[in-house]
Amino acid sequence: MKVFIDNKEYNAKPDETIIELCDKIGVHIPRFCYHKHLSIVASCRMCLVDIEGVKYAQPACSTPLREDMRISTKSEKTKSAQKNSMEFLLINHPLDCPICDQGGECELQDVSLEHGDDHSKYMQFKRVVVDKDISPLISTDMTRCIHCSRCVRFGEEISNVKELGLLNRGEDMKIDVFIESGVTSELSGNMIDLCPVGALNNKPYRYKARTWDLKQICGISPHDCIGSNINYHTYNNKIVRAVPFENLAINQTWISDRDRFGYEGIYSNDRLDKTLIRENGKLVELDFDSVSSEVNNLIISNIKKHGRKEIGCLISGQSTSEELFLFQKIFKGLEISNIDHRTKERDFSYQKSFPIMPSLGCNIDDLHLYKNIILIGVNVKTEYPILSVRLNNATKGNSKIYSFNFSSLDENFPLYYKKVIDDNNIEPLLNTNDLGLDNGETLIILGPLISRLPNQSNILKKVHDFSLLIDAKVGFLAEFCNSTSGWLLGNLPHRNLGGSTSNIIGKNSYEMITEKLSTYIMYNLEPESDFFDKTLVEVALKSSECNIFFTSYITPMMEKYADIIIPITTFAETDGSYINIEGRYQVFQPVVQPSKDIHEGWSILNNISILNNFGDYTIDTIRNELEESLKKIDFSLSAIDIDSIDASNMVEDNVIDKFTRDTYDTDMIVRRSESLNKVSLSKHKPSIKNITNEPKNI
Ligand code: SF4
């Protein structure tokens, strides 16, 4: 379809709106209520444009293009229409830009500079709205609100949690929370980004910096296996906020609150910034130059003293691929086969026939193509909020979603079928007649809670048998952001780098802990929180002769039982990469520099590698070797389907009560985020802040 924008000819798609085409060709149209991922309301009238043959200027956001349409975005009619809209919007908006956090990135400020006037004709009182404290994460200045309703539509259409609404009419119109509840959605921070003015702001970031002083560096979320892209904003070498970086294949333009505020954990008081070594029963500082040789001596002397079978090497699936690569390189090079990253699991009968890595079974972007999506042991709303946006979208098409979970948890998308299950008794519930499955593709997604069960192999087998019966795919959601690399790069007792089977099958993490070895090497793991049972871990650490920790934080158990504790960088202070649950490999660079005595984990491992003649690496040479290994792996989705699963002999005791997965306790960084700790998911009540008298017009 041929159309003309500012006298230039363009091809438009049928039903494309004027604003969509203008965005595509780089012609700027001012807007407030329009957002490409929200429905169109055309309420602000800021995008009015002059269309040839039409008497009045029309909103570009809601007007579809027609053959031979001629639009002028710069004519006098357009300019005057936009100027008039701007004048109306500024009637009640306070002129408090110098004290507004949005200053410098405010759409209203920018548009008013371009399309506004230098004085106001309006001499009456301005409207004032009483603010409420609606969330520990969002600050409000509702007098600044221009009623674009983006925040309301986000709740209705994207997060599917309707918490903000437009109340009253005319002069009394305001955005407010419904009834007596605060904003509790796990995606609430996106409303801060959507608000085009300073009405909804980032509370923890408030008054910390001005936008023009910030540096921006893109990173990958370390808090779940989805791999959301995030822009970190830094001021004086400190992260002060995080906002989404658009990646339409993964997180679109959204991020979860966990991804937005989780970084605060980097600045926790229990951050370790010196190497500590035990001397005469006390932990004392060790100079960094001696760290690698001390650690290596400890490892080698313990191998000599107790034998390789007595060494247990455990690493977190939250480590970068580079760290996971070097970790297995060193310890497999030393012929130690007790290596594992699956520290929350306790039943490993399934491992021999398990695919090369846990995979979602499809691309995140393709979830909506499945007719039936069966969720087992996962509460997507709280555990993978970004995925809940996709599932909500899928239900608007042809998908039906089924949920089997261990307790009755709500989702933020419509469920066609919901059942509370017993971890011992999953089989009768997977009954096709009961489910009323639609003809078409079916995807079964298993959550990480399943992997923590003592009978997970049996459950996997039952689910696999059921999937064959209904011709479904089986997908997984992993425990950590890089559990996939843990598998692919051979941090396993039974497989090597690239998935080949080990000659000697070592002990898995459960055996390492329960069989009490003489030496434990724990990388990026907290004994108190990152294992299936902290009491058993404590018993193991207490009885061992040597415990070596590589960690960003010091915990009470480390203080008590460590022989040496080496501080390592967090995701924000190192080069690294993660492989998400689709198998997507994403690299990132340091966002900030760590303090002087904290070094990149991979560089400390590299020093140990050099001492053992396993190679001297740079970040690039690690990546080259790692990428070469990944190239040899068949990542096609059929190759990572489950073929068969071995059942378990484990006693099927009912332990589900012990296993919960708290949204803000998923990893060591998130659990230290001050703002997220303040979020009480169900209890936050709105309160009126700092105002004692009724508001008056000013
Ligand atoms: S609070 Fe912000 S996003 Fe919500 S209606 Fe007002 S201006 Fe729009």
Ligand code: FES
């Ligand atoms: S952006 Fe078109 S009317 Fe608001």
